[in-house]
Amino acid sequence: MKPFSFHSPRGLGEAVDLLERHGPGAQVIAGGQTLLLALKERLARPSALVSLAEVADLRGWRHTDSGALEIGAATTYAALAEADFRGWHAEIAAVAGDLADRPVRTMGTIGGALCAADPRFDMVTLAVALDAELDVVGAGGGRTIAAAAFFDPAGGTVLRAGEILTTVRFGPQTAFSGVAFQKFRYRVFDAALVSAVCALRLGADGAVAGARVTVGAVHPAPVLASAAAERLTGGTPTAVDTVEVGLVAADEVLPAEQATTVPRRYQRELIGVLVGRAIALADERAHTTTAHTTTAGS
Ligand SMILES: Cc1cc2nc3c(=O)[nH]c(=O)nc-3n(C[C@H](O)[C@H](O)[C@H](O)COP(=O)(O)OP(=O)(O)OC[C@H]3O[C@@H](n4cnc5c(N)ncnc54)[C@H](O)[C@@H]3O)c2cc1C
Known part of the structure; x- marks a missing residue:
């Protein structure tokens, strides 16, 4: 491992100064859970580490x-x-x-x-x-x-x-009425093979006024499945919708023609299932929260 200096500033200003002083070779370390592995595997070779541990x-x-x-x-x-x-x-x-x-x-x-x-x-x-x-x-x-x-x-x-x-x-509570995160991993400590989030905002009539459907772990950055979100907007999700919209998300994020290997085909299946589950759960939560709010306010 290449030698590096280690710094433990007490404040944010000091941390910024240290990074500037040590130049592009300097790197922040927070919990070290990713960075220490990168150091061991020589994927990261910082000249200085600036720890955030003491920056309250x-x-x-x-x-x-x-x-x-x-x-x-x-x-x-x-x-x-x-x-x-x-x-x-x-x-x-x-x-x-x-x-x-x-x-x-x-x-x-x-x-x-x-x-x-x-x-x-x-x-x-x-x-x-x-x-x-x-x-x-x-x-x-x-x-x-x-x-x-x-x-x-x-x-x-x-x-x-x-x-x-x-x-x-x-954002504040008004941003969404119900949110659900779903993921599939092989073992409990494994990273996700696919993750999916549905965030719904209901209007006064109980219909979906706004939706965000996001799929992670499939591409280098999360993908907003806008066609899937659009399908939800203006309606009230049913069991049929959740399956259908899951398939729309799968087509959007990982089309069949790109899913030619077994792992990719498996991910495509998972996108449909996890998006469908996330929608159903977000919708359930949105209605539970709305019911609670109504009860509390009445
Ligand atoms: C065994 C194991 C299992 C895991 N399982 C999961 C899992 O199931 N789900 C999951 O989501 N994650 C999982 N992880 C990953 C874990 O979430 C990340 O390792 C951890 O969150 C990284 O945070 P850290 O504070 O340790 O970052 P560090 O390792 O300290 O830093 C990571 C990178 O971010 C930079 N950095 C850190 N903080 C800042 C900052 N504030 N500003 C600028 N740059 C910064 C560092 O320079 C470095 O490049 C797992 C990790 C391990 C080791």
């Missing part, structure tokens, strides 16, 4: 005045899994609590997963699916990037050298 500002979460949920990039899955998030935000905590194993959840962070940009990582798909905004900061200042634009369709992210992801912002 990047841990935890808060709700803004508008009800958005802002999560610090260095917040661990274990902390998120215990969060008492309400409504559809609860799916973020549920996903964090159901991935990998306890050691990975204890060390791994939401920001590390997004910056590693492995399409099989659950938070990558979830962030795109839920239209999260990502705040990043570097020596040249800060910027906010929509999750769908953060991931390069060819793989990786649009982060520039020296930039740090600081915050992952999810």
Whole structure:
């Protein structure tokens, strides 16, 4: 392993300064769950590592005045899994609590997963699916990037050298009525073979006013299945619809002519099944939440 210096700044400003001072060879380390493997396999050869472990500002979460949920990039899955998030935000905590194993959840962070940009990582798909905004900061200042634009369709992210992801912002409760994440993995600690998310917003008449259907782990970046989402909009999903829309998503994300190998054909089957399940569950949750809201308000 190539020698590197290790730095443990106490604040974000210091971390940004260190990255600038050490130049393009410097790299952030958060929980190390991806980066340490890359170092061992010599896929990463940093000259300096800047740890986020002591940067307290990047841990935890808060709700803004508008009800958005802002999560610090260095917040661990274990902390998120215990969060008492309400409504559809609860799916973020549920996903964090159901991935990998306890050691990975204890060390791994939401920001590390997004910056590693492995399409099989659950938070990558979830962030795109839920239209999260990502705040990043570097020596040249800060910027906010929509999750769908953060991931390069060819793989990786649009982060520039020296930039740090600081915050992952999810919209307020009004953004969606029901959200469901589904994935298939062989073993409990395996990454997803396919993941799918459906996020529905119901109108006052109970019909779907807006939908997002997202498929992960199939291509280098998550894919928004817009034709599938369109099919849901304006209606009320039935059991028949969920199967049909799942097939629309499969055709959109991995058409039959591209699914020529056995693993690809299997992924195509899984897209249909998981999208269908995600729609049914999101719809059920949307109606449960609406019912609760009505009861609580009446
Ligand atoms: C055994 C095992 C099983 C796993 N199973 C799953 C699974 O089922 N589902 C799943 O989703 N994931 C799974 N993972 C992956 C896991 O989610 C990631 O390894 C972890 O989230 C990465 O976060 P980290 O904090 O450890 O990042 P690190 O490893 O510290 O960093 C990863 C990359 O991101 C960069 N980086 C980190 N934080 C920032 C930041 N704030 N700003 C800029 N750059 C940054 C680093 O420079 C590095 O390039 C598994 C991992 C392991 C080892």
